[in-house]
Amino acid sequence: MKKIAITTTFFVALLGSFSVFAQDIRGKWIQIDDKTGSPKALIEIEEQSNGSYSGKIIKVTPRPGYTPRVTCFRCPPPYTDHPILGLEVFKGLQHVNENDYANGRVLDSLTGKIYGLKGRVSAKGKHFMLRGYVGISAWGRTQT
DSSP states (O other), rough: HHHHHHHHHHHHHHHHHHHGGGGOOEEEEEEEEEOOEEEEEEEEEEEESSSOOOEEEEOOBBBBTTTOOOOOOOTTTTTTTTSSSTEEEEEEEEEEEEEEEEEEEEEEEEEEEEEEEEEEEESOOOOSEEEEESSSSEEEEEEO
8 A cells, every 4th residue: 555655656746847847938038030140129028827928028129220110010909009118029828838838929010910929948948939820830930
C-alpha cells in the first residue's frame, strides 16, 4: 500500500513539474521589424484576470528614415485616433501548451486592420515569435 502512495505522489509531482518549464511571457519585449531586422518598439506583455495575455506599446524606437506615427492610423473603434504610446496592440492571447500561445487578436497600427494571433516562445525563452494572420495562419506574417 505504501509503495502505491509513493508512486502516485511521484507521478503527481512529475506531472506538476511540467508547468515549471513553460516560458513566462510577461514583461517587456523588443519588437523587431521583420523587413529590416532593426528594433521597432518596446512592448509590455501583461497577464489579464481571465488568464489571457495582452501587449501594449510603451516605447517607439527611432529608426533612420522613418518618422513614427503619433496616433493609430485608420484604426477601428475603440482604437480610433488613439495615441501609439500606450496602445494595446494585442489581446486575448492564451497559453495552449508548453511554449505555444493562440486565439489572440492583433491590431496593425499602420493599417488599422485586426488579425488573428498566435505565438511561440523559443526554447531558451529569449525570442517570442508572434504570427498575425487572416483565416488560417498560413496566410500571415511573423514578427519577433
